[in-house]
Amino acid sequence: MILGSFALACIITVLIYFLMKSIANFEIAQLFSFTIGFIGGGGLLASLVFAYFGDAANGASFLTLPASNFEKWLCGISILVVFILVYLLFFRGIDSLLVSQYHKGLNPLDARYRQQYDSVFILSFTGEAEALFIFFANAIAAMLVGSLYFNKVSFIKAALVICMIYVLVFVLDHMVNALVFKDYLKSFAFHSVVVKNGNEDGVVDLPAQAKNIYDITCTYILPALLLGISFIRLKEKEI
Amino acid sequence: MEKGRIYGLLGKNGAGKSTFLKNLGGLVFPSSGRISVFGEEPRKRRPAFLQDIYLITEEVYVPSISSTQYARLYSPFYPRFNNQQFREYLEKLEVEPTGSLKSLSFGQQKKFIIAFALACNTSLLLLDEPTNGLDIPSKAQFRRLIASVLTEERTIIISTHQTRDLENLIDNVLILDNGKILLHESIDQIIHKMSFKILKTLPDDREVFYSEKTLGGYAVVSVNNSQDEDQMNLEQLFNAVIEKPLAIKQLFPSKSSAL
Numbered sequence: 001m002i003l004g005s006f007a008l009a010c011i012i013t014v015l016i017y018f019l020m021k022s023i024a025n026f027e028i029a030q031l032f033s034f035t036i037g038f039i040g041g042g043g044l045l046a047s048l049v050f051a052y053f054g055d056a057a058n059g060a061s062f063l064t065l066p067a068s069n070f071e072k073w074l075c076g077i078s079i080l081v082v083f084i085l086v087y088l089l090f091f092r093g094i095d096s097l098l099v100s101q102y103h104k105g106l107n108p109l110d111a112r113y114r115q116q117y118d119s120v121f122i123l124s125f126t127g128e129a130e131a132l133f134i135f136f137a138n139a140i141a142a143m144l145v146g147s148l149y150f151n152k153v154s155f156i157k158a159a160l161v162i163c164m165i166y167v168l169v170f171v172l173d174h175m176v177n178a179l180v181f182k183d184y185l186k187s188f189a190f191h192s193v194v195v196k197n198g199n200e201d202g203v204v205d206l207p208a209q210a211k212n213i214y215d216i217t218c219t220y221i222l223p224a225l226l227l228g229i230s231f232i233r234l235k236e237k238e239i
Numbered sequence: 240m241e242k243g244r245i246y247g248l249l250g251k252n253g254a255g256k257s258t259f260l261k262n263l264g265g266l267v268f269p270s271s272g273r274i275s276v277f278g279e280e281p282r283k284r285r286p287a288f289l290q291d292i293y294l295i296t297e298e299v300y301v302p303s304i305s306s307t308q309y310a311r312l313y314s315p316f317y318p319r320f321n322n323q324q325f326r327e328y329l330e331k332l333e334v335e336p337t338g339s340l341k342s343l344s345f346g347q348q349k350k351f352i353i354a355f356a357l358a359c360n361t362s363l364l365l366l367d368e369p370t371n372g373l374d375i376p377s378k379a380q381f382r383r384l385i386a387s388v389l390t391e392e393r394t395i396i397i398s399t400h401q402t403r404d405l406e407n408l409i410d411n412v413l414i415l416d417n418g419k420i421l422l423h424e425s426i427d428q429i430i431h432k433m434s435f436k437i438l439k440t441l442p443d444d445r446e447v448f449y450s451e452k453t454l455g456g457y458a459v460v461s462v463n464n465s466q467d468e469d470q471m472n473l474e475q476l477f478n479a480v481i482e483k484p485l486a487i488k489q490l491f492p493s494k495s496s497a498l
Contacts, residue, residue, distance in 0.1 A: 057298035064264055066289035066316040235284075239266045 001048055002079060009041020009083075010090050017094065026102065030123040034091055039136050045083050046143035047155035049076035050234065054151035059239040069235040077227070080140060088125065095122045134219050141226030148233040190214045240411075242362070243391040247409035248398040249477050255418045256398040257297065260365045263396070264294035276363065290317055293356040294365040301348050306336035310355070317359040325358035328388075332380050346372045353381065357388050364395045370404040382408050402473040412473070414480045421484045424491050426471060432490055433479075434463040435472045448486060449479035462490065 013033045020029035052058040062072065099122050106116050123129065139162065146158020173189040181204070183196035190211075193204045206214065240246065250256045261267040262274055265281035265288070274281055279288040304312065306329070314320040329336070332350040336343060340351060349372050356364060370378050385395060386408055396413075399405060412429065414422040433448070439456040446462040458472070460479040480487050 055300075057296060057300040060261075060264075060266055060294060060296040061300040063266055063284065064289055064292070064294050065313075066286045068286050069284060071286075236268075238268060239261065 002045065005041060005045045005048055006083060006086065009037050009044070009087060012040065013037030013087075013091060014094060017098070021098070026099070026120045030095060031128075034123060034129070035132060037091065038087055038132065039139055041087060042080065042083060042136055042140045043143045043159065044155055046080060046140040047147045047158055049079050050144060050147040050230070051154055053148065053234065053237050053239075054154065056239055059237070063237060063239065070231070073231045073234050076144065076230075080144075092122070092125075137223040138218065138226070141223045141230065144230040145226050145233060148230055148237060240394060240396075242394050243389065244394055244411050245385065245389060245409045246394070246396045246411045246413055247402075247405040247473070248396055248413045248415065249400065249402065249405075249473070250398075250415035251481070252400070254415045256400075256415055257367050258418075259415065260294060260367050260396065260398055261296075263363070264292060264365055265289070266294070286316075291361050292363040292365065293317075293359050293361045295349075295352055295356055295367060295369060297368040297371055299345075299349050299352045301340035301343070301351065303339045303341045305338065306340060306351065309340060309351075313355070314359075317361065319360035321358050321360060324360075325354055328354035328357050328384060331384050332377065346374060346377060349373065350377060350381075353384075357384065360393075362393055364393065366395065366397045368399055368401075369397060370399060370401055378404055402477055406471075406473050412476065414477060416481060416484070422476075422480045422487055422491060428491070429476065430463070430468040430471050432463055433471075433476070434459075434461050434465070434467075435469040435475060436461075448483045449475055451475070451478070 013036070016036050017029050017033035020032045024032075052062050065072070099120055102120050103117055106113055110116070125133075142162050143155070143158050146161060147154040150157040169189050173187055177187045177193050178184050181193055181195050185194045185196055185201060187193040191206055195202050195204060205211075248256050248259065258267055262269055263276055263281055265284045268282045277288065277291060279285060281288065281292075302309070310320075310322060310325060314322065314325075329351065332354055334343075334347055334350045334354060336347075336351060340348060343351065349369070353366075353369060370381060373381060382404070385397070389395065397405060397409065409426065411425050412422060413420060436459050437453060437455050437457070438459050441450055441457045442459065442461070444461060446464075447459055448462075449460040450457050452458075458475055460472075460475045463469075
């Protein structure tokens with residue numbers, strides 16, 4: 001199952017990459033396929049690595065195996081680390097291949113050659129993609145916790161809980177901003193609020209200090225907290 | 240519980256047999272009180288403790304690998320594992336695992352795990368309904384094998400509600416009901432204090448714990464007032480304990496207590 005979810009993440013990435021490239025463009029294809037493959041595949045894998053502990057026969061076999069709780073937990077984490085490395089290598093390989101094929105297919109004598117050449121480049125894992133890595137860290141840590149709380153179909157149940165939390169944050173953010181700001185238009189939770197300022201729209205950004213706290217919380221504290229909970233939950237797991 | 244003994248754990252459905260074994264194996268934690276096995280708390284699931292016990296649950300798990308791969312993968316976790324014994328036990332249980340273990344029938348998978356567990360040579364072996372899924376010849380093979388592997392250093396606890404599978408195998412009986420120990424006694428003591436007879440007529444006796452009509456008259460379980468010792472019938476003993484728990488407690492006052 002674990003190898004299957006590795007393979008599934010890779011296959012879905014390739015399919016979405018080709019699909020989006022044909023109906024949109026390279027940039028969208030890269031971002032979309034990477035997001036679905038990396039976060040979807042990682043989330044699926046995270047919900048599977050500890051799912052064995054939810055089943056009576058499997059769980060008894062693994063929990064009574066003479067290894068410490070930390071070692072058992074670390075095995076699950078190691079599988080995810082391997083997934084991250086393998087998936088990033090795989091994506092970079094596929095992306096490089098397709099981008100180089102595109103570059104080779106261009107006519108150097110074409111007047112727009114330079115422009116066409118520079119419009120497509122391999123997806124950088126820094127910059128915009130960093131937000132995806134932060135989301136990934138939180139999502140897989142939450143899925144790990146979910147897989148230890150829900151014994152059956154933990155992937156779906158944990159994904160539903162995560163979605164509900166997102167919706168709740170969105171709704172609460174909207175309600176609070178509507179109460180606080182007089183001419184409130186829309187908001188982006190933990191980022192900015194758009195208000196009507198005469199005939200123009202004004203953007204109120206999150207103060208730098210608050211943004212810093214939010215960034216540190218999402219990047220380090222929340223994933224670490226969720227991983228810690230998953231370890232405690234594994235330690236206290238009963239069948 | 241003493242070393243070098245085989246305990247038969249009996250109880251009705253939901254009496255707490257599996258929960259008791261899981262508590263000993265560290266799979267379930269007590270809601271109150273403390274459990275100590277070899278001076279360790281099972282709930283901590285320390286590797287040193289887990290190396291010395293083996294719990295076979297009613298449903299067994301085998302991965303999609305061969306028998307040799309299984310032994311190579313899992314045996315390093317058990318320092319006293321003996322590969323030669325493992326092969327010998329597989330032969331005695333007539334298990335010939337060729338190819339993936341997943342392709343074996345449930346009964347064969349169970350016998351494979353029993354052979355592996357015995358070869359691990361742990362001090363405590365917990366077997367939850369080990370004969371479920373085994374055919375009649377396999378049950379006999381199982382009994383023979385368990386009887387042959389008992390050593391001075393090993394304790395075996397077998398939970399079942401198929402009492403006939405344990406007859407002539409166990410030397411101690413533990414009967415549970417609603418999470419309480421109704422009887423915890425050696426077979427020697429039981430046959431010394433209780434009589435198991437077939438009588439033509441049903442005696443009108445206060446010392447009768449249990450009776451049932453049989454072909455030759457009545458099977459009667461009562462207080463043994465003579466020096467003779469009868470062949471114990473485990474099923475009748477179980478029924479007697481369930482029907483007259485207070486009278487049994489008076490007969491065996493020392494060990495019965497709440498779990």
